[in-house]
Amino acid sequence: LWGWLRPTPAPAVNRFSLFLPPEQVLQPVTQSGNRVAISPDGKRLVYVGPAERGGRLWLREHDQLSSTPIAGTDGAGTPFFSPDGRHVGFLVNGTKLRTVSLDGGPVLTLSDSVNSTGGDWGPDGYIYVEVDSGIARLRSSGGTTELLYNALKRKEVGAEWPVLLPGARAMVFRTRRANQAATDFQIVVMKLPDGEPKVLMRGVYARYSPTGHLLVATADGKLLAVPFDPEKLEVTGSPSGLLEGIGVEGTGFAINLGLSENGTLVYTTGGATGSRRPVWVSREGVESPVDPAWQPQGIIANFALSPDGKALAVDVVQNGINTVWVKQLPAGPYSRLTFGDSGNMRPTWSADGRSVVYLADVTNTGGTPTMRRADGTGSARTLLPPGPTWGQALQTRDSRWLVLRSSFFGTGKGNIFGVRMGDTTLVPLASSPATEGDAGVSPNGRWLAYTSEESGVFEIYVRPFPDAESARWQVSAAGGSDPVWSRSGRELFYLSAQNEMMSVEVAPGAVFSINPPKRLFSTGPYTPIGPVPSFDVSPDDKRFLLLRETTPTDRNELIVVQNWVEEMKARAGR
Template sequence: MKKIDASGGPPQTICDAPNGRGGTWNRDGVIVLAPDNFSPLYRVSASGGATTVVTKLDDSKLQTTHRWPWFLPDGRHFLYRAGTTSAATPKESNGIYLGALDSLEQKLIVRTDTSPVYESGNLLFIRDGTLMAQPFDDKTFQLTGDALPVAEHVQFDFGVARAEFTASENGVLIFQGTLATTDRQLLWFDRSGKQIGSIGEPALVSQPRLSPDGQRVATGIFDLQAGSPDIWIYELSRNVPARFTFDPDFDVYSVWSPDGKQIVWASNRKGHADIYQKDSTGAGSDEILFESEENKSPTSWSPDGRFIAYSSTNVKGNTKYDIWILPMFGDRKPFPFLRTQFNEVDAQFSPDGRWIAYVSDESGSNQVYVAPFPGPGGKWQVSRNGGTEPRWQGDGREIFFVSPDNKLMATEVNPKESTLEIGNAQPLFELRLAASPGYRYDVARDGKRFLVDTQKLGSSVPLELVVNWVADLKK
């Protein structure tokens, strides 16, 4: 987390916040923040220094995150959203809670699954896409009246449980409307960036994954009405999707088995993200493959079918993202591939199974590396100026990744026994990537076509500013 003077100047680092989920600053120079997506809240001095925990995750309520804090006028108490990491299907205990700098106790204020804002005697929150204002006494910490609508069709990110609005003490409110689902689609591009096809209709898709034979695509499709994504499978010959998962919670991060007969994915139906498996035809029931306290997202299946790589982070926030390996034989006891004080994510097995490409922020920024599997051995840096979302070409001779300025990069790779020769990364074309978590593209085996979760050119929603919105409530 960094700060910058309102009049300009260089940014100043305050504390580590690798996957921040909001912060709030009181008049005494104390900041309360959520430094990670699976953490309680911490306090830190605005001048920097050590962080101290100020809330405690309640396991009995399936709380895996505290986020989006907002100080009340006394500078001691604050509101925050507590519950599971997403606002998929509302859990009974998810809601807006009250906390304090000098106490770990938590008090439920209202059962609504969104980020809170307090201004002008009202608690502001989202309900079914509508921004609501409900009178709230900041001395007794009680709701004192009915909730009234302020604005409709306000943009809401179900993945992080945050609405796109804020308010100031002088009666100014600003919010962003919803983005049409017609502004995103899975599109095919060649190596020059020319669009050569499309898949399905425009939709809120995520994490497209081509089957090993290139005949099908598994992808998440977000249902705005249900408030959660499910996995769907397209038969490319028919270009029609078939629903693969039916659970009301988040079902995401699909990965095909090497023979294309199975799909594994992550689901938070038990409060934390576990790994599930089912026949890729959709036959049979969902089988839980690996369950634990940690949140897990599968990223790759080894070509011999013996191992699944997945990203994992501790629900209590005392570790960053690590790369683990789940054996598909024996007792299936996972073991770490990379577990350090840094974030390591997006592990991808090479086509021969001897290497894993991954992303780490050990240098201070996200870079793509390759390391031998199962190890030991050194590592080779693939990107030079930042990179995420690595993918292998089908013959293992190229690695693709996304640069910080959204260019699709290609790097030649030449394996030589126990070492690698890594070429210089070359830009292929600029991507119009949608703002969604996880992988936003996949590569055909020949490396000549790319399936991209694409944002329509020029598609954006303006910010709307409302002055003296409190007076409008009284009309």
């Protein structure tokens, strides 16, 4: 009788480090979002780990000593579990929403036109994700999207990372405005499906805890417990500090944090803010620094080397806004080229090396091709009238053409066009139902290289330029991306599906002819960029410029705390 009447002891808190061997390690940040997820019962972990090219999802069962890759998830990011823990939703390149069964079965594509960095799967049968205009939901079986929160009407540039409250009666998410620092992002709660949104506090990420708190991560890596009433949708007390140094990365656009319904917490420590640096890599794979003293003052998103190799145009993310800078090489000044409230990104160089071509007035779907002198003098010049937004823009070596790639989020999903400088008539160069990208014209102006997934995987193709419909050749044989012409035009470089730098010799003449691809070195240690090529080539074609993550970020371990809610109750005074 005494054993029945005495209070049940609180479950013991069990904290341990889950080691990830090199072949299973957490991937560096290449996409925004949360890179770890834990099942509702706390028995399964899914995270973004390595693949032959980029990342894919890996599964770690609680009773297993090793993780296993999840088939069909190459390129995946931002995993999230179904309510029963048997399926995982994920995003590919921020545009494709897919689900996969952990019990086996095909990967299902629910949408190929979202614009998302986060998602959540509700017990109501809906998946909640970001779209161009805000936050929407669609059935977990597919169908049309239903807009729930319109960020554009509120003059916000982002409404992101939706997380459902119990019963899917409401959701919390974050919002941000143009030129707003991550420290000023706001956590918002909204009753579903059409309640009035309420700002709760500042933070970069929030999710509900079964203790009756919101867990709020801040831009500087603090985790706060905020007393919260999920019925009234109101904060009911002051925040309490729980943890410091959790893995908030990419100036607040990536995080590694999950909490199960039964109170198991998973997270990483340390961030990597400002840790990317360009490095030189020889054809033999020998690395050397560009300028060890250079501090980019933000996260380098992409870059382009000037025709003479003496300057570097850099797209730097500062407080969530893309800005273009110019760095004089090897150890010269570093100066900002673009200003204003809107973002500017993905710089390339004019043919004469005196100006930078970039995308201005950036929205969630792309930007407007613009040119400005690299020394900062004069005004920026818009190259095309207002119209569709573009995801890539570059000038041909003879200065006669501008080559454009349409936004992945618009109609056509990345078709490639050309337009004569000073004209506005678009000439289709590579247009199909598949996704095309990474356009580049050879130095002699005869050939257009690009990527396409028309075969089901991305491969490298070449067409005549500008008469692109007259012929087509496939260059890669088992997957490829990031085609870049050598400065001499005698080679075409690309990245293989196995993270290797490949070289293809191109014969001179009016007929396109190539030798078989040759491997140069592994690009595994370097950071893939994504929508534009991840590397550039020196004027003598002897060195490659790539990005490296230079600050260790404890990617080889996940910290797991079982029954963490008991510890949280004590710390939060409950």
